[in-house]
Amino acid sequence: xxxxxxxxxxxxxxxxxxxxxxxxxxxxxxxxxxxxxxxxxxxxxxxxxxxxxxxxxxxxxxxxxxxxxxxxxxxxxxxxxxxxxxxxxxxxxxxxxxxxxxxxxxxxxxxxxxxxxxxxxxxxxxxxxxxxxxxxxxxxxxxxxxxxxxxxxxxxxxxxxxxxxxxxxxxxxxxxxxxxxxxxxxxxxxxxxxxxxxxxxxxxxxxxxxxxxxxxxxxxxxxxxxxxxxxxxxxxxxxxxxxxxxxxxxxxxxxxxxxxxxxxxxxxxxxxxxxxxxxxxxxxxxxxxxxxxxxxxxxxxxxxxxxxxxxxxxxxxxxxxxxxxxxxxxxxxxxxxxxxxxxxxxxxxxxxxxxxxx
Numbered sequence: 001x002x003x004x005x006x007x008x009x010x011x012x013x014x015x016x017x018x019x020x021x022x023x024x025x026x027x028x029x030x031x032x033x034x035x036x037x038x039x040x041x042x043x044x045x046x047x048x049x050x051x052x053x054x055x056x057x058x059x060x061x062x063x064x065x066x067x068x069x070x071x072x073x074x075x076x077x078x079x080x081x082x083x084x085x086x087x088x089x090x091x092x093x094x095x096x097x098x099x100x101x102x103x104x105x106x107x108x109x110x111x112x113x114x115x116x117x118x119x120x121x122x123x124x125x126x127x128x129x130x131x132x133x134x135x136x137x138x139x140x141x142x143x144x145x146x147x148x149x150x151x152x153x154x155x156x157x158x159x160x161x162x163x164x165x166x167x168x169x170x171x172x173x174x175x176x177x178x179x180x181x182x183x184x185x186x187x188x189x190x191x192x193x194x195x196x197x198x199x200x201x202x203x204x205x206x207x208x209x210x211x212x213x214x215x216x217x218x219x220x221x222x223x224x225x226x227x228x229x230x231x232x233x234x235x236x237x238x239x240x241x242x243x244x245x246x247x248x249x250x251x252x253x254x255x256x257x258x259x260x261x262x263x264x265x266x267x268x269x270x271x272x273x274x275x276x277x278x279x280x281x282x283x284x285x286x287x288x289x290x291x292x293x294x295x296x297x298x299x300x301x302x303x304x305x306x307x308x309x310x311x312x313x314x315x316x317x318x319x320x321x322x323x324x325x326x327x328x329x330x331x332x333x334x335x336x337x338x339x340x341x342x343x344x345x346x347x348x349x350x351x352x353x354x355x356x357x358x
Contacts, residue, residue: 001170001177004031004043005295007226007253007276010102011076012051013059018283019079022320023292027279028087030313030322034296035088042170043084046253046276047100047185047226049076049145053107073148093156096168099145099185100226100254108140121187123234127204133186134163142186160212165205169216175301178218180209180247182225184232198233203241210245220299220306220338223250228273242271248306248338249274256281257289258314258327274310277325284317291315293325305337 011019034040050057054072057063063075085092121129136143146163153159153166160167164186168179187200206223213221229235229242231254242250249272256278277293285291296311312325312332324332 001042001172001175001299001301002034002038002040003222003297003299004034004040005046005251005274005276005297006043006279007046007251007294008048008100008256008278009045009080009280010048010051010278011054011057011080011280013056014051015280015282016057016060016062016079019280023280023283023315024080024083026315026321027294028084031084032087034311038298040088040090040296041172042094042096042179043090044179044224044251045097045279046224046251047098048102048253049073049080049097049100051102053102053105055107071144071148073145077148077152093153093159094170095152096179096181096224097149098181098224098226099142099183101185103145104141104185105144106141108143117187121200123200123237126200126202126234130164130202130204136163142183146183162208164202165209167209167212169213169218175219176216177299178213178216178221180206180213180221180223182206182209182223184225184227199227199231201232201234201238203234203237206238206241206245206247210247214246219301220248221246223247225250225252227254228252228275245271247271251276253278258291258293258312258325277314283315288314288327291317293322308336308338310334310336 031040050072054076057072057075058066058069060075062079063069066075069075081092081095084090085095136146149166150161153161156168158169158171164183166181168181170177170179182201182205184199184201184205186202209223210221223242229238232238251274253276255275258277274295274297276295278290279294280292283292292315294313296313298309298311300307300309310333312328313322314325314327314332315321316323326332
């Protein structure tokens with residue numbers, strides 16, 4: 001199975017011209033080459049599809065007449081997703097995305113409600129708020145994103161949508177791989193208001209998603225989120241969840257850089273995270289660690305332990321093409337192992353050889 005991991009695209013009027021003139025063809029060309037060698041099965045984006053709510057997209061000449069578009073994500077679909085789907089002959093239903101802090105609609109943030117939540121919401125009552133969020137009572141700031149997600153996957157029978165987490169099952173002849181798509185930006189810090197009690201997750205999103213996947217008899221489960229675990233005030237409960245649930249690994253973004261030391265957020269004892277570079281943002285970044293890039297994950301289920309080859313890809317501005325990201329590791333490619341025996345029916349342990357370069 002081949003998974004493409006993108007993150008932190010931040011599409012806006014400021015980077016759209018560079019995206020159209022340079023980056024889009026470079027990215028699609030790189031994906032096409034990998035797809036020819038081995039079919040790409042799923043493409044995921046771990047948050048920040050657009051920048052600062054995406055309203056600047058309506059100021060772009062190509063989209064100023066799109067007054068009938070319900071939200072900026074329709075523009076994102078047309079500009080970013082659709083060309084990739086067409087070039088790879090990929091089904092839309094295998095294109096997955098979760099919200100990030102820049103996907104928040106700032107125009108929907110109400111000062112009074114934000115003040116009340118900042119005083120009352122904590123890790124003791126967050127799961128009650130999650131129940132209320134099923135009707136958008138508290139997640140209005142992310143409503144446009146979630147409504148777009150619902151419509152995008154409306155005909156996807158392997159996709160289960162909720163206003164909190166959603167789930168997807170990739171089915172092949174040999175394996176079922178489950179995805180929990182987390183809405184971890186429903187309480188993230190506002191770009192406008194200086195009211196911040198800390199980022200809170202609501203760990204029932206994971207438990208509810210995993211309970212659904214258990215009924216689907218998945219062989220491996222992957223969590224998609226935007227922020228790293230350490231960012232949340234309820235991180236201890238989240239760590240406990242990752243360590244005791246049947247989760248193979250999780251993918252996230254948010255930090256933009258490709259600092260190798262922080263690729264894996266520790267072991268979390270029995271689970272690990274893989275962080276992505278910013279996949280677009282600014283293509284002319286001069287500092288190599290912040291230049292755009294993405295990852296390709298190849299999962300092989302034929303061995304005693306599931307073997308995963310990670311291809312780190314980096315955008316080379318001067319050549320306007322992608323190449324192996326040698327900042328990440330020697331050769332820009334490494335192999336890790338996940339203990340397959342413990343993936344199902346019991347908490348699984350991560351093979352301690354995980355970080356050895358094969």
